[in-house]
Amino acid sequence: MADLFLVLSKTIWTFLKPETWVVIAVFAALLCVWRGWRKSALGLLAVLLVGLMSLAIWPFGSLMIRPLEARFPAAPPLPIPPAAILVLGGAEQANITQMHNLPATGPAGERFMEAITLARRFPEAAVVFTGGTGWFLEGSKSGAEVAQRIFSDAGIDKERMILEGRSRTTWQNAVMTLPLMDRTGDGPVLLLTSAYHMPRSVGVFCAAKWNNLVAWPVDHRDGGVLQNWGWRLAENLETLNIAAKEWVGILAYKMTGRAAPYTQSGGAINCTPPQD
Template sequence: MFFVLSKVVWFVLSPVNLAILLAGLSGLLAFTRFARPARWIGLISLIALGLMAFSPLPRIVLRPLEDRFPQQDARKGPVTGIVVLGGAIGVARGDVVMNSSAVRMTKAVELARLHPQAKIVFTGGAANLISEATVTEADGAKLLFEGLGLDPARLILEDKSRNTRENAAFTRRLVDPKPGERWLLVTSAWHMPRSIGVFRKAGFAVEAFPVDFWSSGEPDDFIRPYSRAPRALEIADNGFKEWVGLLAYRLAGYTDELFPGP
């Protein structure tokens, strides 16, 4: 129920979607007796889209999330296993496709080569709400990892999870980690606080290995506007989603902290 509700609610409350829906509502009301409030609704939606598309707002929203866990030295060992969260890969026309978070996958391959004794665990099923998928993210991960030369015997693929909470719970049951083992968790830096929170709640002691940074880490992150609206809107949407997700997961009891840290 939580999965379905989260998908439906976020479709409406996603800042970009909400601004577009409000703009559409404004257009409809413009030809009615509510024309005056329609103009205000249209103006507010336009300002919101402008701030997300061309101002430093996306970086301001994202930066605290990305600063929460420090970067690590990839060569530091030993490593028992590397857990890679889905959200970056899929399969289309029988081949691998990746989105703007593809570095989750490429960093996993780099870590696998630096630590040849480590297991490689990928967790990600199909998060489709309307149609039933015939392939999963895990299928894409298998194609990619084996295509790049990783030994199939090292791979552990979890293909049932649909969200971060299920990533943690299903992976914990699948790998059964032992005390004293060192497991790295690889996901986007902006997604790491929520991810660490649910893995801790699931009783899986993982070590944060953040990748896929979308802010530069420089002081001008807070003043530098974007020049490409589509990229800025994507970053803004992901940033706001993570903050809402942190609150929702805490209220649902999926994490013990509102803003998990090191």
């Protein structure tokens, strides 16, 4: 059974999604028509139309996601080789993999690409993956199983892999993976996830008592506001959804004590900030 935090987070976010509010606005307009409130219905539809047209042309999501992605530098310098490359789940598509018997990834597939590149660059580092299904009920194939096949197909020795396949939230990623890290040597752990997800992930891993982390963000979504002008409703709405989810997630994790403060120097994370 999913824990209460998982159930609440998935349920509440469904109602907070920007796209959900579009549907609510349409239903509200229809209700106004049914009740004979013609002016109210026209007003709602006008606001909805202007909002959707603005979103299609102007990349509001890029403005929201930029502060998240700008927090940590890409490919920061590493004074010493890492002990482990830790990949957070979310890029894999387990159901599609199960259906077609081929490893499938979504838009965040760069997580795997960069992990493979780093594994070849640092052949002594353990390759760690954490991720289950991400939903209420466990599926027939976990994200870790998909990751194992992707890494194996890329020529990474199974002995280097540490796979955690039960977690379904970022908090569970951190808590369930930490006990498995005894198998790694001394040295920094590269935390590899999408750039927009990195600020929340670092706070969560610090709260779970991780140390010696180096943020290694990939899968950047902000290509610049001026470059994203045009008629791009679907893309802009997706970016807006992602950015809104992260900001809501950061707030929720802080309110529930599942994120801790930290300082950074480049990509290096200090989970014990100095006291004033």
